[in-house]
Amino acid sequence: MRPDEIQRRATExxxxxxxxxxxxxxxxxDTQVAPPRVGRALPFFDVFPDATRILELGALEGADTIRLASRPGVTVVAVEGRADNLSxxxxxLGLHGLTNVRLVHADVEQFDLRSLGRFDxxxxxxxxxxxxxxxxxxxxxADVSDGLFLSTHYWGDADTTFDTEGYVVKLVHEDHPEPRTRALTETTLWFDRPSLLKALTDAxxxxxxxxxxxxxxxxxxxVLAARRAHQTVAGEQGTSAGPA
Structure with missing residues (x-):
């Protein structure tokens, strides 16, 4: 595809x-957009070098998907909650000729991940x-994989949190200036750090x-990597998530 055709389709x-x-x-x-996302595939494969079947949750516009799927022998199932992002x-992905990716439009809070099979x-x-x-x-x-690579926010101000279902959380109203990066709901709950670690253990x-x-x-x-309790993480001599 010629550059002018790529530009035309990107604009559409x-x-x-x-x-x-x-x-x-x-x-x-010639448009005001954020620069291309810096992919997380390099640190991902540093920790999970043998992963070949990967489930990506929150694919957005496919920046990380491309980097994951470009690795020889890898297949990716990428889930995203907004259809326009998946388009x-x-x-x-088509520009790069990647055919080893399955794109799934789903709300992860309503979707059974087990229907997609198991993943490394x-x-x-x-x-x-x-x-x-x-x-x-x-x-x-944890139902579909023994390995997890997680990048997330957590809340650091204990004065504004509350307890629910055994976890300390912060109620957050989704008002990010970029609506396509907001949640599918108006409010969300953020863990504090100890509760994030507790939720991982509980899983x-x-x-x-x-x-x-x-x-x-x-x-x-x-950003952290974890395996089910009976597994080990490559290079896990690195920093462990001790008390905050």
Whole structure:
């Protein structure tokens, strides 16, 4: 496909949350979009080098999907809650000639992940904090895989949290300026850090390996890898998620 055709089709599918790169050109051109997302595939495969069947939850426009599926021998099932995001992901995957991806349009809080089969690892990035019952998703993930690569926010201000169903959470109103990155519901619940770790344990995962973490007075970020308690994570001599 010629660059002008790519630009025309990208414009038709817009507006985009992030731009995408193809043949060293960033599309869509001449529009105000965020730069292409930095993929998480490199740290993912550092921790799970033997993963070949991957479930991606929260695929958005397919940036991470492309990087995962570009690895030889890998197949990916990518789930996304917004159909327009999946249309953009499908277009970009087609540009790259990737046929080893199945795209699924579903709300993960209403969808039975077991219907998709079992997976070596689940990649869940930018999704857990968009849910009303995030502990249920972690349990659903444990039903289909022994491995989890998780990137999420958690809440750092104890003065604004409350207890529910055994977890300490923060009620968050979804008012992000980019509506296509908001949750499918108006409000969500964010774990505090100890409750995030407790929810992982309750789902059957062992002590996670923290890959990256940013602590702040309110919105904190964490990237971690975990396996079911009877498994081990490659390179798990790295930092473990001890008490905050």
């Amino acid at each position: 599918l817009g507006p985009w949350v992030n731009g995408f790169e193809y043949d060293s050109v960033t599309y869509p051109r 953009r992901a499908s277009f970009v 690892v689940v990649l869940c990035t930018g999704l857990l904090y968009h849910l009303q019952r995030p502990w249920d998703l972690l349990r659903s993930i 059957g995962f062992g002590t996670p390996q923290v890959i990256n973490e940013r602590v702040a007075p309110s919105v904190c970020d964490i």
